[in-house]
Each structure stands twice: as C-alpha cells, then as structure tokens.
Amino acid sequence: GDSVTQMEGPVTLSEEAFLTINCTYTATGYPSLFWYVQYPGEGLQLLLKATKADDKGSNKGFEATYRKETTSFHLEKGSVQVSDSAVYFCALGDSGGYQKVTFGTGTKLQVIP
C-alpha cells in the first residue's frame, strides 16, 4: 500500500539557517504530494502541494519539488525563523479517486534565536 517516510526529528536549527526535511514515498499510480504543518496548539494546515512530476510547490518561503524518479518530495527553506517552529508532515493523496491522505510520522522543527 501507499506509504511515506520522512526524516526523524527533532531538528534544531538556528534562526536564518537552511532547512531540509527529507521525504520519500511509495505509491501506485500518480499521487498528489503535500506538506502539512502543525503549529503548537493548532490544527493541521496545508503548507504546499504538487500534483504531478516535476511540479514545485511553494508557500511562505518553503519549497518542495515532486521527483518521480527518486520518489521524493523534500521540503526546503533558505532561511528559517523562530515562527517556523512546528511539526511538519509529508503526505500523499490517494490517486484512486477517494483522495484519502497517507501521512508520514512528522518531523518536529525547533528554531532557536
């Protein structure tokens, strides 16, 4: 079945450091790929998405490119801020039509001043 593997956390970075959170997936068909973010005490929010190979999703300075050849969707940001501290979930959407989402286990990011 579908699965998502993302790097374990927690990840601790200094403000303005470069961020990469690795994510790889296993799926049949052509799933959509997502990054969700969960800020402390808040619900899940979609951060960015890509719906086909070579698409780049971007939002709030974060980027991720759908790489079909390596089945990856790594999240990057050039300069993190303290306000980016959160848990980040890589996820894929079922391409079979029901669009249920399969999530990774999440990576906690802590950014220190």
Place this chain on the structure above:
Amino acid sequence: DTGVSQDPRHKITKRGQNVTFRCDPISEHNRLYWYRQTLGQGPEFLTYFQNEAQLEKSRLLSDRFSAERPKGSFSTLEIQRTEQGDSAMYLCASIPPRGSEQYFGPGTRLTVT
C-alpha cells in the same frame, strides 16, 4: 466560511464507556474524512464519506467504531466500549466538490482512563 469545526475539543472517559464526536465540515464540502492521530505519529485514515454515503473504511475501524453522515452535512463518530488504546486525537477533514486539498478541523482529543 468558518472552517471545519469539531465538538468536543477534549473528552475524558472511563474505559468501557461510549463516546460520540461531531464534525461540521465547511459548507458545501461534499467529501468528509475521519483520521486518528496518536502521540508522535502522523494522522491515520479511518473512513470517508461522499455526501451521506460511507465509501471506504480502514481496517483500523474496528466493530466498536461507527461513523455516520445522515444528511450529507455533519458527521458523527461513535466509539463503543472504549479502551485505553483508543486514546488519541480524532481529526475530521473535508474537501469541496472539485478540490483536492483537505481542510482539517482542530480535532477532538480523547483520553480513556
């Protein structure tokens, strides 16, 4: 558009009791999903409704779990004879008719003592 709402936000119950959670999706969103998230894990799919029809159920949804969406609007998730292993955050999400992004509610945190 007030977002997906869930009630209650927190529920503490004793083992063996029945509990019911409610989800109100965004107006006109015809697709509704329930997920369960345990500590340190990503959300796991439980079940999916398109309008009032329940079209898919995960193996995680044992016989003690039942979900309904009687008029294709709000949905309820009932757990009978709760067990300590049911302690988790129960999340609801909805999608509009021609969309792909899932909008998540804040979740109901269940603690079974």
